[in-house]
Amino acid sequence: MDSLDQIFVLAKQALLGLLPVAWQPWASAVISVGAILAVFPLLFALTTVVERKALGRMQNRPGPNRVGPWGFLQFAADGIKSLTKEDIVPRAADPVVHFLAPLVVVLPPILAFAVLPVGRNMVALELPETGLLFFLMVGTAVELGVFMAGWSSHNKYSLLGAMRALAQLLSYELPLILSALAVVMLSGSLSLTALVERQSAVHGGFLVGWNVFTPWGAAGALLFFTAALAEANRSPFDLPEAESEIVAGYFTEYSGFKFALFFLGEYLGLFAISGLGITLFLGGWLPPFSFLGWVPSWLWFFGKLGALMMIFIWLRGTLPRLRMDQLMQFAWQFLLPMSLVNLLVAGLWHFTAAWPLALRWLLGAALLAGPWTLYARQFAARHPRRIYRYVT
Amino acid sequence: MTLPFALLAGLILGGAIAAVSARNRVHSGLFLAASLVGLALVFLRLGAEFLGFIQILVYVGAVAVLIVFAILLTRDADSPRERIANAPVSGILIALALFALLAWGVLLWNPGPPPAAIPALPVKALGDRLLRDYVLPLQAVGLLLTAALIGAAVIALPPPRPGAPDAGEPKR
Numbered sequence: 001m002d003s004l005d006q007i008f009v010l011a012k013q014a015l016l017g018l019l020p021v022a023w024q025p026w027a028s029a030v031i032s033v034g035a036i037l038a039v040f041p042l043l044f045a046l047t048t049v050v051e052r053k054a055l056g057r058m059q060n061r062p063g064p065n066r067v068g069p070w071g072f073l074q075f076a077a078d079g080i081k082s083l084t085k086e087d088i089v090p091r092a093a094d095p096v097v098h099f100l101a102p103l104v105v106v107l108p109p110i111l112a113f114a115v116l117p118v119g120r121n122m123v124a125l126e127l128p129e130t131g132l133l134f135f136l137m138v139g140t141a142v143e144l145g146v147f148m149a150g151w152s153s154h155n156k157y158s159l160l161g162a163m164r165a166l167a168q169l170l171s172y173e174l175p176l177i178l179s180a181l182a183v184v185m186l187s188g189s190l191s192l193t194a195l196v197e198r199q200s201a202v203h204g205g206f207l208v209g210w211n212v213f214t215p216w217g218a219a220g221a222l223l224f225f226t227a228a229l230a231e232a233n234r235s236p237f238d239l240p241e242a243e244s245e246i247v248a249g250y251f252t253e254y255s256g257f258k259f260a261l262f263f264l265g266e267y268l269g270l271f272a273i274s275g276l277g278i279t280l281f282l283g284g285w286l287p288p289f290s291f292l293g294w295v296p297s298w299l300w301f302f303g304k305l306g307a308l309m310m311i312f313i314w315l316r317g318t319l320p321r322l323r324m325d326q327l328m329q330f331a332w333q334f335l336l337p338m339s340l341v342n343l344l345v346a347g348l349w350h351f352t353a354a355w356p357l358a359l360r361w362l363l364g365a366a367l368l369a370g371p372w373t374l375y376a377r378q379f380a381a382r383h384p385r386r387i388y389r390y391v392t
Numbered sequence: 393m394t395l396p397f398a399l400l401a402g403l404i405l406g407g408a409i410a411a412v413s414a415r416n417r418v419h420s421g422l423f424l425a426a427s428l429v430g431l432a433l434v435f436l437r438l439g440a441e442f443l444g445f446i447q448i449l450v451y452v453g454a455v456a457v458l459i460v461f462a463i464l465l466t467r468d469a470d471s472p473r474e475r476i477a478n479a480p481v482s483g484i485l486i487a488l489a490l491f492a493l494l495a496w497g498v499l500l501w502n503p504g505p506p507p508a509a510i511p512a513l514p515v516k517a518l519g520d521r522l523l524r525d526y527v528l529p530l531q532a533v534g535l536l537l538t539a540a541l542i543g544a545a546v547i548a549l550p551p552p553r554p555g556a557p558d559a560g561e562p563k564r
Contacts, residue, residue, distance in 0.1 A: 097422065129515045133445045140453025144425060147460050151418055159464070166461050170454075190515060 005296045008035070009121050032124035036113045043305075044267040045075035051313045058317035078260075085256040090154060093253060097152035102254065102261040104145030108138040109268035116275045117193045119285045119298030131192040132184060135276055136177060139231070142269060143169045146240070149262070150250035161249025164324060165240035168230055171328055172237075175335035176227035179220040182339075182346035183211055183280045192276075196284030206290050210283035215364030216346040219372075221281035223339050225308075228277055230331070232270040235316035242321060274308045275301070326383060334375045341371045396437065403430035417463045425456035442515050 003010065012031050016024050049064060049072055056063025064071035089098055112135050114125040127134055143166060150162020184190060187198040201209040211217035230237035241249030251262040278284060282304055285297035322330065345364045352360050407427030414420045428451040435444035522530055 094416075097419075127441070130441045130445055133442065133449070137445045137449045137453070140449055140457075143453065143457045144422075144460075147457065148422065151460075151464065163461075163464060166457060170457065170461075173453075188516070 005120060005298075007296070008119070008298065029124075032114075036110065036124060040110070040113055040268055040271055041264065043271060043302075044264055045079070046072075047267060047309055048078070048263075049074050050309070051316075054310070054313045055317050058314075082257050082260040087256040087258060090253050092154040094152040094154070097148050098253075101145050101149035101152060102258045102265070104148060105142055105265035106261050106268065108141040108145075109265060109272045111138040112272040113268075113275070115192055116272065117196055117279065117284055118275070118301045119296070122285075122298060123193055126191070126193060128191045128194070130190055132180065132190045132195070132276075135192070135272075136180075139269075139273070140173075142265070145265075146250050149254070153250075153253035155253050157246040157248075157252045158250050160246050161240045161242075161252070165233065165250055167324075168233075168237065168240060168327060168331075171331040172227045172230035172335070175223055175331065175339040176231060178336070178339035179223040179227065179342060180276070180280055182216050182220050182343050185343070185346050186211075186216075186350055192279050192284075196279055196286060199283045200286055202290045208283060208286050208288055208290055210281065210286065210288070212281045212283075214349060215361060215368055216342050216349055217281055219338070219342050219345070219368045221277065223335055223342065224277050224281060225274075227331075227335060228270075228273040229312065229315070230327075232273055233266055234270060234312055236319040236321050237327060238321060239324060239327060270309075270312070271305065274305055274312075278304045278308070329382065330379065334379050337375060338368075338372060341368060397434075400430050400433050400437070403427070404434070417466075418460060421456060421460040421463055424459065425452050428452050428456060442518060 012028070015031060016027055019027050052074070053063035053071065064074040067073045067077045089095060115123065115127055115131045115134050117123040125134075146165045146169070147162050150158045150160075150165070153159075183195060187195050189195060189198070199208065199210050203209050203213075207213065212221045229235075233240050239245075239249075241251070246252070251259060254262060278301065283300075285301040287293055287295060287300055345367050348367070349360060349364060352363070404427050407423045407425075407430060411420045411423040411427060414423055429448060432444045432447035432452070435447055
């Protein structure tokens with residue numbers, strides 16, 4: 001079963017063996033980059049179809065069902081359509097910035113996949129000192145791209161979308177990084193591969209020690225994925241492109257394949273940040289139970305990614321969009337203080353390593369549950385439930 | 393001077409010159425971001441991985457974004473600037489004086505012979521120094537930034553309206 005686990009690594013080595021030694025470092029990079037460029041955009045294509053079908057089911061309609069078997073080739077039709085559409089640039093737009101913006105939005109997520117371990121020994125770029133930092137660094141470049149798109153279009157809706165996006169991305173980055181920091185604190189490493197390997201301890205004979213199975217890990221995962229949804233502009237935090245309010249937000253003035261590039265960049269960003277969440281909290285490519293170790297590691301990673309995507313689609317079909325002031329208050333008055341409390345709990349977990357497990361759990365859970373209910377109550381008091389009355 | 397360094401130097405200097413001479417304020421901000429990316433790449437070429445990534449994270453991810461955000465919030469962000477400099481002669485003189493001062497400092501500095509091997513500095517050691525040996529200066533900087541934040545928030549609060557008994561809660 002080991003060969004199935006390492007099948008892609010072995011295939012790459014076999015390919016490299018055919019080449020002269022001098023070419024091998026370059027060829028190795030090209031193969032890794034090629035694999036990333038092939039897998040994740042294909043995953044994007046499949047996710048769009050699955051999302052449209054799942055949302056359709058939730059809204060009592062069939063979704064795409066014409067192209068290919070059960071409509072699963074819809075993404076190809078969409079791609080060809082967007083490639084053949086006319087590329088319209090508004091006359092008032094800033095041509096250079098307008099052209100560069102889609103690139104600045106798409107490139108960072110692709111770079112981020114380089115440090116993401118998608119399986120045992122399957123990471124394109126191993127940065128033992130700064131892996132997580134690299135990931136966060138490329139993530140920040142997206143903000144500039146979003147701003148460039150919104151500003152250069154010279155359209156009020158675009159500008160509004162860009163302003164919303166900037167405020168949202170800046171605010172949700174803090175809880176995102178702080179909740180990731182708890183994991184780094186306890187693992188003592190910034191390398192994403194090492195972070196996964198630290199979670200491989202087996203507890204009680206069968207349970208693998210994912211970080212989510214600790215009080216700080218469970219709270220951290222919730223905080224992380226909430227902030228991740230906002231960072232990826234996903235519903236219910238999709239205010240920067242709220243269709244019902246500001247057309248398509250910062251990419252209103254894009255057409256053809258540039259529009260598709262924004263779409264692609266958004267989903268790649270979602271994959272990347274979900275992959276980071278899986279690595280930090282959900283054990284990366286590790287199985288949940290030690291007796292499931294025979295399943296190939298890359299299957300675990302992509303299985304977890306797929307499960308997360310399904311949850312995100314479900315959330316999109318369920319939750320209404322937040323209002324702008326609610327969005328900002330939620331970040332600053334709930335997520336940020338909770339992630340600070342979580343850091344404290346993570347520190348306590350580290351220093352009470354000799355205590356009985358039940359006591360540690362009780363202490364951590366109590367320390368988290370108290371502020372959690374307090375902040376949630378305060379937040380709810382500020383936003384009383386509105387009752388809408390419709391004229392019938 | 394190697395070719396990659398020349399390219400990076402061109403990016404940094406070109407970006408900086410374009411940032412101060414661009415007619416459009418937003419373009420200035422974007423050129424500044426490009427220049428800062430070039431600086432981070434120089435750090436990476438010198439093997440200072442951590443410093444290079446932090447440079448992009450802080451300066452491009454936070455400072456440049458805040459600069460363009462602030463430009464957008466000003467009233468006529470889109471209208472091009474009329475004149476680049478109000479007083480070109482004194483500006484050039486001040487720039488030359490500053491350059492002379494910096495050049496003097498650089499020329500005075502004697503780095504000594506280059507080390508035989510670049511000392512490896514793990515990020516862990518950096519963190520140890522920062523949070524163990526220099527924890528007091530770090531806390532002082534944190535306090536300063538917190539004070540600045542509170543000051544900014546106080547300035548941004550709307551002035552209390554006459555007649556209102558307590559203007560504690562800002563009106564949204």
